[in-house]
Amino acid sequence: MNKTFALSLLATLMLISCSDDEVSNTPTNELEVAKSKFVNNYVAIVEASYNDALSKSEELKTAVNAFVAAPDAAKLEEAKKAWLAAREPYGQTEAFRFYNGPIDGDNGEPEGYINAWPLDEALIDYVATGTGGQQTSDDRQNIVNNTAKYPTLTKEVLRNISGYNDNESNVTMGYHAIEFLLWGQDNTAPSEKKAGQRAYTDYTTAANADRRKQYLQLATEILVEDLASVANQWKSGATYRKEFLAxxxxxxxxxxxxxxxxxxxxxxxxxxxxxxxxxxxxxxxxxxxxxxxxxxxxxxxxxxxxxxxxxxxxxxxxxxxxxxxxxxxxxxxxxxxxxxxxxxxxxxxxxxxxxxxxxxxxxxxxxxxxxxxxxxxxxxxxxxxxxxxxxxxxxxxxxxxxxxxx
Missing domain, CATH: 1.20.120 (Four Helix Bundle (Hemerythrin (Met), subunit A))
Known part of the structure; x- marks a missing residue:
């Protein structure tokens, strides 16, 4: 074989080989780069979403504390508005669940403390006669009014009661417990298009008003703490974030x-x-x-x-x-x-x-x-x-x- 021809043929074969490699490898490389960028962008979205949810829960805590310090109708409305505002970013975190991440690990916590529903409100406070799933809707059976069974209200007490008897409706904390404490039961007919009508006097002249105040503050503080525990695990440098990106x-x-x-x-x-x-x-x-x-x-x-x-x-x-x-x-x-x-x-x-x-x-x-x-x-x-x-x-x-x- 002519030496010059042989070298030319070899160069041609090498060029074809390189071209084939580029055709097969480039899409794969592009895909892998896109995957990595997608994962990193997801983590950035998760971090921002939980930071927003935490920030708004802290604003809720401020509004609740202001209401409890001097309850009146206007401050109750402000606390409700703060609750509604807090739901906006948290609602956009719900897709970050179901894979044993920081929000819902093997035991379903702390998601079960943050957003558990439906809850049996009769466990927390008074309800209309005949409603609620507790043994009775008698005021003495709920946490706020049963001073004999629950003489002292603390965060630990509320956490320990939550989910007792393996009943998921026995919810004592989280967004919806706070919601009930602010709005009360919605006993209006759907056609009336009204929410719960709890009066601010439940926190002034009603029986056990001080305990109701304390419960509302404790539940709100727990919410902030639990959201912080999740948000912190997605921050830059946090162990879980590093593990997820790895x-x-x-x-x-x-x-x-x-x-x-x-x-x-x-x-x-x-x-x-x-x-x-x-x-x-x-x-x-x-x-x-x-x-x-x-x-x-x-x-x-x-x-x-x-x-x-x-x-x-x-x-x-x-x-x-x-x-x-x-x-x-x-x-x-x-x-x-x-x-x-x-x-x-x-x-x-x-x-x-x-x-x-x-x-x-x-x-x-x-x-x-x-x-x-x-x-x-x-x-x-x-x-x-x-x-x-x-x-x-x-x-x-x-x-x-x-x-x-x-």
Missing amino acids: LASNEAIDKILTGAAKLSKGELAGERMTVAVKNQNQEDEHSCFSDNTHRDIYLNAQSINNIINGTYKKVDGSTISGTSLLDVLALVSTSESATLKSTSGTVMTKVSVISNAQFFDYQILGETIDNTQKPIMSAVSSLEKQGDELAQAGKSITGKNIDPSV
Whole structure:
């Protein structure tokens, strides 16, 4: 063989080989880079979301302390407004669950202390005769009024009572315990479109007013402490954050999409919406004392949407934005990415209808679980579809199966 020809042929073969390597390796490298950026952006969103939730809980604590120091109608309204404001960022953290992270480890804590529902309000304070699931709704049976059984109220006492007898409705702390202490039972008919009507005099002239004040303050302090415990684990340099970022990208993404898929299909569409429609009972709505469930639903959906689109709008108005799930998925399947984008947009449109209508207990009247043409069950159908698509996205990206039910 001619030496010059041989060298030319060798160079050509090497060029072809390099070109083939570039064709096969470049997409893989691009995908891996996108995965890493997505995980890092997710962590930034999680950190900002929990920091906002903690900040607003601290503002709630300030408002509660001001009310307790000198109870009147105006200060009670301010405390309620602070509670509602605190729910806005927290609702957008709900997709960060279901994978044994800082919010809900092996024992389901501290999430069970922060956001447990539905709760049996008869355990905490007085209720209307015949309501509540305790042995009796007699005032002497609840924590506020039973001075013999609970002579001293402390954070430890409230934590120890929570969930006693393995009953998940025995909730003594968290957002919804505070909600009940601020609004009281909602004994109005759904058609009245009113929330609970607790009077500020429950904290002045009513029996055991001082204990009620103390309970409200303790529950709020516990909420702040528990949120801080979660937020701190996502801060820069924290052990859990380091461990999460050190995971293989596929393992981290599996966790991320497990949380999002389970919230979308199992928890939000199922436990928080379908159950309420099926039972036609306002006690099954998430925030039944304040009638804030319409916002809970929207914000929970938004928490999933934040992951899908890689953005989060902080309470100060600034925005975190980076590589999204859609960006990563498009590198694997453009059709799946386009479908998920469309579905997630539909979800937000439908939950916006629920949010704008308000008074979820009124909205469920007349709906049935088999009629997906009505607003709530229509949103449920889209959330279920989104949950399935998120699970499929996880499989397409990581090769792992995700069960979107809870």
